[in-house]
Amino acid sequence: MAAEFDGLVAAVTGGASGIGAAIVRALAEAGATVAVLDLDAGERDDGVLAVRTDVTDDESVRAAVDTVVTRLGGLDILVNNAGIGAQGTVADNDDAEWLRVLDVNVLGMVRTTRAALPHLRRSPAAAVVNTGSIVATAGLPQRALYTASKGAVLALTRAMAADHLPEGIRVNCVNPGTADTPWIDRLLAAAPDPEAERAALEARQPHGRLVTADEVARTVLYLASPLSRSTTGVGIAVDGGMQDLRLRPRG
Template sequence: MSQHTTGAAEFDGLVAVVTGGASGIGAAIAGRLRRGGARVAVFDLTPGSAPHADLAVAVDIADDTSVRAGVDRVVAEFGRLDIVVNNAGIGAQGDISANDDEEWRRVLDVNVLGTMRVARAALPHLRDSPAAAIVNTSSIAATAGLPQRALYSASKGAISALTRAMAADHLREGIRVNAVNPGTADTPWVGRLLDSADDPVAERAALEARQPHGRLVDPDEVAGAVAYLASPASGSTTGVSLAVDGGMQELRLRPAQ
């Protein structure tokens, strides 16, 4: 039996950073970790709106100086850092010709290098933690070919590969690294995409039908998966990409009758 136990206090005494934690999936993750007993620092471009933060810090993950200052502030405030959830990211639409080189660099800089910057700044502190964990937010776009998502898919595929490489590099330092792969979630970002569609109702129905369980993923469901991956009770789980997608990655159902 594991020396760790799960429950309401599974994160007691631990300090977590959640990037992009002011809204959507990030806010749900911050809330779940906090309910589990963690002290949570939210990194966001607009952190003042973060509903589940013990500390809210304005951090631009595309700026290494900003990232390092944010991590330093967390450690100064709480004296430690145990869990890093790299959730912040930006979207992109279109095939490979739809975005110019500058946009490709911008999205990869935020989604991939941003994840690297936060993890890199946190590493010295995670090495001192008895329960160190990094959880990266990837996507169903990393494992399934989705139309009109070339740039976004490339960035999330890189996150999945990076997660495995980081897990191998840091396992013997006591740092577990995993990823969560959400399907299409019911978030403000998806809501804005729907609002811009020619027929928002039809577009939502199509997104729901694409997922085998027939609905959008709830952000709290993603947060539950992140909590599992981050928990000290999951000490034998590393290098994993956990799908939370209603079966989209693995299932091939017949059409409903």
Template sequence: MSDPQEVISGGIGDLHSLKAIVTGGGSGIGLATAQLLAARGADVAVLDLNPAAVQAPLRRYTMNVMDAAVVDAAVRIAVRDLGGLDILVNNAGIGAIGTVEDNDDAEWMRVLDINVLGMVRTSRAALPHLRKSVHASIVNTCSIAATAGLPQRALYSASKGAVQALTMAMAADHVAEGVRVNCVNPGTADTPWIGRLLEQAPDPAAERAALNARQPLGRLVTADEVAAAIVYLAGPSAASVTGTALAVDGGMQGLRLRPKGR
């Protein structure tokens, strides 16, 4: 268990002595989050299907969120090596493209298994350890797709809508145990997954321009910007924040701008 005075004495944003697990931390938002947690003083374990890109001081472990036994073992070993657990970042997930007609039942089951049940399995394995912490926090990576209707994202949006609802239910279930639960809803983020999508487009430059224009700020969200929001919610600076979905989306969720020239 972390000493609250030891953490507070380091100043706002200091995560010294805290222990964190980040799933899906091998690249993109997850890796940026793990690196920022470590830079703020946390001891961080990255659990990923392919953690080859993870470098010290981050600890790395191979884990498939689709296998409950593997999840239980990976979390147990990571917590043992960390010497406890204060923060869980549920970031592992995959994308999906298409309307409701474009993916068969097997693909729906696969995406929901990873994006939703993956968080369930990891949280279930982590909660017994989190309850021992005085700074226990879970942050789920959700998406603007949970609250905005986006074309060609039916399956992905359904999975992220479930993540946001799951976040609120978990926050209610565990608030009395001292475990805060929040989620971050990124807009379209400039990650390797988006890069692969752009490469498949007939005109990648035009597709990137369209994605930029969809967000009021006029550009994609960066992984580092999303990581900053996750780390804020994860740490003691957000001690009174639970059951919250924090949009990091360039204004996409809340702003309704006039077309240019009007």
């Protein structure tokens, strides 16, 4: 696949850990020149450009995109992956928490895409991939705020795809099921019975296990590829069948 991404520059928000780190690794292995935009970007010695970025701060985002373009020579692919989780019913989080999560998960994508658009318009292979979630299409308990944010991401993806297709920019979304990430690790650690909670999460997905970060990354690779020119405005579920399958109980 290296030929697909040869000469292309990709920026991944939230690329320092979890799904974001897997996306960075997959893009780099496929031949892209990659930049990580993250609050905890750190220092890297693997050829990936690390840029400290706060997606809730428009000035920080614009400076980060400018750094990528200046250092790497342009921008062809933007992966809007930065996000935070939230638990509870609609009544369990106050206004401040609602605003905090929406600021990161929705407005963060708005800011980075807005800053990237002038550069994407100049690319012959421009693509934006947003990280959504299965919660955008399936109602799960205790996820009201997170669901609202990811439902907005899916709707925003379609609107952006319609707006920017005439400019040659494709916009798509990947919707992971429950993935084996540091956030899930923290949720499990806080549970009264972590092993039972993990088993319940695994059983909720028809294929019987958590989704891996690498599986999500491979789907992002497809959506970002210049060979996928006829794929735009879609949300692809990587969820072991959770969105659409209704299997009979095992046993």
